Amino acid sequence: MATDKKLFKGLSRRDLLKTLGGIPLFGVIWSAGANFSAKAKRERNLLLETLNIKASAPPASGPLSGEPLRVGLIGFGIRGEQLMRSLGFATNEWLEQMAKSSAENPNDKRLEDFKAQENLNVKLTAICDIFDAQAEKALASFNSNGNTCKRYRTHLDLINSGEVDAVIIATPDHWHAPMAIDAINAGLHVYLEKPMTHTIQETYDLRDVCRKNPNIKLAVGHQHRQTQSFLTAQDAIAKNTLGHVSLVVTTTNRNDDNGAWQYDIHPDASTDTIDWDAFLGTAPKIPFNAEHFFRWRKWWAYGSGLSGDLLTHDYDRINCVLKMGIPKYITASGGIYTHRDGRNVPDVMQINMDFPDFSTGTSQEPGKEKGMTLVYSATLGNQFERGTLLMGHDATMELGNMLTIHADPRSTKYAELIKENKIDPMVPIYQYDPSANGVDAVTSATAKYFANKGLLWTYRDGKRVDSTFLHIREWMSCIRNGGEPSCGINEGFEEAIAAHMGGLSYKIGRRIEWDHENEKIIALPGEDLDAILLNNDIT
Amino acid sequence: MSLTFQFTKAQTFSLVLLRILIGWHFLYEGVIKVYSPSWSAKGYLLSATYMESFFQWLASESMISIVDTLNIGALLLIGFGLIIGFKTKWAIILGIGLLILYYLAHPPFPGYPQGPSEGSYWIVNKNLIEAAALLVLYMFPTETSFGLARLFSKSQPETPNP
Numbered sequence: 001m002a003t004d005k006k007l008f009k010g011l012s013r014r015d016l017l018k019t020l021g022g023i024p025l026f027g028v029i030w031s032a033g034a035n036f037s038a039k040a041k042r043e044r045n046l047l048l049e050t051l052n053i054k055a056s057a058p059p060a061s062g063p064l065s066g067e068p069l070r071v072g073l074i075g076f077g078i079r080g081e082q083l084m085r086s087l088g089f090a091t092n093e094w095l096e097q098m099a100k101s102s103a104e105n106p107n108d109k110r111l112e113d114f115k116a117q118e119n120l121n122v123k124l125t126a127i128c129d130i131f132d133a134q135a136e137k138a139l140a141s142f143n144s145n146g147n148t149c150k151r152y153r154t155h156l157d158l159i160n161s162g163e164v165d166a167v168i169i170a171t172p173d174h175w176h177a178p179m180a181i182d183a184i185n186a187g188l189h190v191y192l193e194k195p196m197t198h199t200i201q202e203t204y205d206l207r208d209v210c211r212k213n214p215n216i217k218l219a220v221g222h223q224h225r226q227t228q229s230f231l232t233a234q235d236a237i238a239k240n241t242l243g244h245v246s247l248v249v250t251t252t253n254r255n256d257d258n259g260a261w262q263y264d265i266h267p268d269a270s271t272d273t274i275d276w277d278a279f280l281g282t283a284p285k286i287p288f289n290a291e292h293f294f295r296w297r298k299w300w301a302y303g304s305g306l307s308g309d310l311l312t313h314d315y316d317r318i319n320c321v322l323k324m325g326i327p328k329y330i331t332a333s334g335g336i337y338t339h340r341d342g343r344n345v346p347d348v349m350q351i352n353m354d355f356p357d358f359s360t361g362t363s364q365e366p367g368k369e370k371g372m373t374l375v376y377s378a379t380l381g382n383q384f385e386r387g388t389l390l391m392g393h394d395a396t397m398e399l400g401n402m403l404t405i406h407a408d409p410r411s412t413k414y415a416e417l418i419k420e421n422k423i424d425p426m427v428p429i430y431q432y433d434p435s436a437n438g439v440d441a442v443t444s445a446t447a448k449y450f451a452n453k454g455l456l457w458t459y460r461d462g463k464r465v466d467s468t469f470l471h472i473r474e475w476m477s478c479i480r481n482g483g484e485p486s487c488g489i490n491e492g493f494e495e496a497i498a499a500h501m502g503g504l505s506y507k508i509g510r511r512i513e514w515d516h517e518n519e520k521i522i523a524l525p526g527e528d529l530d531a532i533l534l535n536n537d538i539t
Numbered sequence: 540m541s542l543t544f545q546f547t548k549a550q551t552f553s554l555v556l557l558r559i560l561i562g563w564h565f566l567y568e569g570v571i572k573v574y575s576p577s578w579s580a581k582g583y584l585l586s587a588t589y590m591e592s593f594f595q596w597l598a599s600e601s602m603i604s605i606v607d608t609l610n611i612g613a614l615l616l617i618g619f620g621l622i623i624g625f626k627t628k629w630a631i632i633l634g635i636g637l638l639i640l641y642y643l644a645h646p647p648f649p650g651y652p653q654g655p656s657e658g659s660y661w662i663v664n665k666n667l668i669e670a671a672a673l674l675v676l677y678m679f680p681t682e683t684s685f686g687l688a689r690l691f692s693k694s695q696p697e698t699p700n701p
Contacts, residue, residue, distance in 0.1 A: 015689070018684065018685050018686075018689055019686070019687060019689040019690055020687065021685060022559070022562075022622045022623040022624050022685070022686060022687070023623060025559065025563075025622055026566065026618075026619060026622045026623055029563055029566050029567055029570065029618070029622070030566070030570050032567070032570075033566075033567050033569075033570030033571050033573075033574065034570060034574055036571065037570075037571060037574030037575060038574070041574075106592075
């Protein structure tokens, strides 16, 4: 202390200022930073309290303990292989390819993620594929690690084998309902790929079978239902954050051969290796055609084009948030504008769905707002990402991996806050990033840039989990523990009817109407809607 | 380092001003981060366009909280040192080190993605310039002219600096 005192001794006032002058400056800068942060936090909290949106992930599905569930797969194509990986079964070829790929690129975590995936406690006991090469590939890979897998030539052989408790159906669309109905009638649980059905009649038939067998768990393959942000989106809608939503826009944006269903044709494909009649089923009888077999999504006879293949995902995603059900009217347009290769399903398609009686709520005088249009806009000739927008009078919700809400400059609800500069319509008022620790009302341009590039994602429990896995897991949990899958027969019914109305409007060229009371698509006298839907001559 | 020439008052003033402004910048960046608990360098590190594996290692689960704490601590210490005028040489070395790390994670090299930025840069950006300015301050120390270090220099023979 004595030295300290000596230190200051003899210092003039000028010297003192030169020695200690930095200290007040330090204090001023520190308190400026602290005050700025406190103010920003206050405003953010005020906004979050005003919005009061509860951010939550879907509940985890239940335990999968007990005897292993015996699963059979029908249709081991591209989707079938993906589904099997989600189930825990990868082919030797895929494992080799991924090992090579991750050796070359350490950022490729696909193999690591697959190995880290939770064991679903299943046995893959049966497989049915009518192409020998695919069936043999399955048998070569899935008869190991204590699993015994047998091939069945027909789906009925598999269903009636007594070796399976549940089936996964990943065939062309025209086989979806017939196989699902056979399986349910045989007492098997069913995971069915989308679209749920290929014709209008099948949609009713499948629902009837499900109603007669209430203990059977049917799940339709809309894995979007597992998106982390969807409960948060539902809560934002319930809290009337957006005001009256008059327009929803969803899009498909693809610009590559794979996205346009130009899949590879296997070199071994022939009538010796493919059961062609089994493939055709109820489809028009034509001579063997390898392109039809591998690229079936391009023809109405087996697939459903954009309306069945991709609209269904988008429709279901919105239906899961808004629960708006089947539209009253659908009008569609489009054509084959980017892939004139002999296909007869459109590759550019716009579908407008009208819900004249639907409302998400209002912030204006009662009666002023009612009704909503959902636009599905699709092209297979450009991949500019247009996103999904729910556009309300008070705010716009962008629904992607992240959920972002911007206030509308002309909003009634937020008028005061906008006037007081507490809300900037250019800056999100709410953002939910399922990977982040918390929610944040505002975000910087930089943070948004990183997030949009997908760099800020973490995953459940630190592990990357694919949504198909979660969707299958949910179905398995319902089978074991009870409960209903998030996309069951009722959701599937709405999805299928909406898709068929879209296809019909495109083909007939007129507005298609749904009779809500009688649960019927309105047909003109003498019109056979299913015949029109399946007609291969209308492109 | 001993200087054999004398600064004019204006020269000293300019150097002190530069030191305080850079200190101000570091300190304020540090304070804002201290008061923003959700702030993390993770995004910046993960999106590195150069020496990616090093920066991604820094951003890994086991490292990121240490990296964030060290970064904030360093920003505050550098700001404190430069403004108060105490151990400025150590603050400068630390500051140059930090700035070079920021620079290398997103360098404005030709052909590299520029990312979000308010200006246009080619090889040289503001991080590099700030690091160079710190180098100047290292070469021309002023803490005995304005700063706490003045206290401790009094007991020593008068330096040629005013």
